[in-house]
Amino acid sequence: MIKVNGEEHPWRQGLNIAQLLKEKNYVYHAIIVRINEKFVPPEEYDVSVIKDGDNVEAIHLITGG
């Protein structure tokens, strides 16, 4: 089990950020991803493997200001 934006989410071996964002339907175009508070650049989403117990945050940077 992992945490995604504070909610529990099932974990499986080899799960990466790109797959997770798809599963969560996080399709917004401006998202900052952090695993255990460490920033993951978008170019690493395909290769960034999530470990069991990780805390993943996908912060949506919403237009407006």
Place this chain on the structure above:
Amino acid sequence: MKIYLNEKHIKAEKGAKVAELVKEHKPGAEVCVLNGFPCLMEHTVEEGDRLVLIKKGEVPSKNELEHLLSARHTPGIAEKLKKACVGVAGCGGLGSTAAIALARAGVGRLVIADYDVVEPSNLNRQQYFVYQIGLPKVEALKEVIKKANPFVKVESHHLRIVPENVESLFGRCDVIIEAFDMADQKQMLVETALTTLTKTPIVIGSGMAGYGANDLLRTRRTGNLYICGDERSEAGPGFGLMAPRVGMAACMQANQALEILLGPDPRIDPSLDSSPTRRGK
């Protein structure tokens, strides 16, 4: 005993009343602020008290003004904030409002950056005036800030913020406030700061389009990132931005910056259910 009167150390008789000090030091003063809160003339002052006496209508000297501006602060706060530096990336609805709030609070140095000029569609939510249309926003904002608090050092940069200049612009700031309008710019700043300024706290504004729904606006922390807004209301065609909700998010950002600079306010403690402001329904 010694007290501070308009930030000057003076000697006062033990048991002296405010009225006596007014008569002796500031005849005609009507506004009396003791340790950050208005007090009555009959009030007795104590050792180490900070008393501010203001005569309405009198324009104080520049030296005195700086102290009088922070008369309503909790004692000790002004000195800490004067040493602080906050970066404001973008001077639109979020940035102009947050910067003015921080300037009024007495943050010593503000680094403001924006490439744009003031135009009429800004005025529904940004802290500019009709006569400033056409001015670079950073110049217009500096002008407004200086009118409210001339003691704030404002470092203004009329340029487009890009990954290459984030570090040089904001590297010396204690806190950065992300105050862009467009999501891709927000992302650029946050990604760059998380890569190059890893120790600097960043306060983001995310989701504040429309009006109402006060209770959906909140602040969430993850490490040194703070997100203010409802994280869902996206401005776009058919969904505009308005002064109150953008201003609330901006003031949440400014308020968060103060908490980062000063630490949590010990007087605001959620466990103190007996505090009068929490008791009221």
